[in-house]
Amino acid sequence: MGVNEIGTERYMGETYQERLNKITDPHAVNAFKAAYASKMAGSTDYISAVSRTYNTGRAGAVNFSDAFPMYDVVTHVGNADISAGYWQRNDFPFWKYFQKGTSADALNDWRPSGANPPQTRGDLQRNYGSIGSGRIAVLVPEKLQEKMDADPAYARQIMAKLQEWKEDYDRWDNTVAASYGMNVAEHQAEKSYVFDLDEDGNVRNCTVTGGGGKLVGPTKEEQEQFEAEQKEKLRRRVKYIEIIKESAERQRSREDEHLRLFQEQYVKREIRGLNRNIMEK
Numbered sequence: 001m002g003v004n005e006i007g008t009e010r011y012m013g014e015t016y017q018e019r020l021n022k023i024t025d026p027h028a029v030n031a032f033k034a035a036y037a038s039k040m041a042g043s044t045d046y047i048s049a050v051s052r053t054y055n056t057g058r059a060g061a062v063n064f065s066d067a068f069p070m071y072d073v074v075t076h077v078g079n080a081d082i083s084a085g086y087w088q089r090n091d092f093p094f095w096k097y098f099q100k101g102t103s104a105d106a107l108n109d110w111r112p113s114g115a116n117p118p119q120t121r122g123d124l125q126r127n128y129g130s131i132g133s134g135r136i137a138v139l140v141p142e143k144l145q146e147k148m149d150a151d152p153a154y155a156r157q158i159m160a161k162l163q164e165w166k167e168d169y170d171r172w173d174n175t176v177a178a179s180y181g182m183n184v185a186e187h188q189a190e191k192s193y194v195f196d197l198d199e200d201g202n203v204r205n206c207t208v209t210g211g212g213g214k215l216v217g218p219t220k221e222e223q224e225q226f227e228a229e230q231k232e233k234l235r236r237r238v239k240y241i242e243i244i245k246e247s248a249e250r251q252r253s254r255e256d257e258h259l260r261l262f263q264e265q266y267v268k269r270e271i272r273g274l275n276r277n278i279m280e281k
Contacts, residue, residue: 035172051170067159078104158201
């Protein structure tokens with residue numbers, strides 16, 4: 001891929017630079033660049049293969065269940081109206097979209113209370129964990145559903161659009177996971193998704209969970225903790241090596257001392273033996 005070609009293709013529904021400009025974490029930036037390059041090269045590497053497998057639907061899929069057969073899919077048709085700011089809060093109750101009887105507009109009147117809480121808060125972790133793995137909830141505007149019902153070819157285009165968006169996301173997210181030493185296949189299998197679509201079938205809002213937690217990429221605090229843990233591991237390794245060296249040096253000193261004492265005793269024994277021979281003569 002030439003330099004002039006970078007950014008001419010779309011990634012997660014946007015140009016390369018548009019999406020890149022939204023990423024603030026340096027670790028995630030590097031992973032995004034690697035994932036984008038992998039896609040543009042048509043790579044068949046392990047991460048790409050895992051990401052593609054989970055986004056390959058049944059032939060001719062015109063509904064989301066057939067588009068994502070690896071998942072338990074629920075579709076809510078209705079006019080959701082959630083601002084991006086609310087959606088991105090850690091306490092936005094997106095988990096309700098996985099509950100039976102919830103409509104697409106069920107959370108339109110939700111309003112936050114206070115500052116954005118940390119993801120690690122106990123009640124939020126319980127709510128994230130209640131979703132489980134391998135599930136997808138899709139919010140579909142009424143007009144979009146009407147157009148898909150009237151035109152199967154258009155419906156297939158919408159399925160393909162969401163499949164591509166999700167595969168792009170998974171390739172990036174799995175690249176981040178791999179850079180942290182995680183098992184990519186297990187990480188992928190644990191994820192669940194909520195997609196809020198606009199009337200053209202584009203992803204307007206999205207939340208991904210995995211392993212009981214909300215996935216928004218590594219936060220600054222998480223990255224600092226990871227780096228601190230790596231530094232501590234390195235410190236302990238260096239200290240361990242120093243201990244081994246010190247132990248080896250002590251062992252060599254003991255061996256040298258034993259050799260010196262042996263040589264002294266040997267010489268003394270030889271001298272005594274020589275003196276006895278002289279006296280006997």
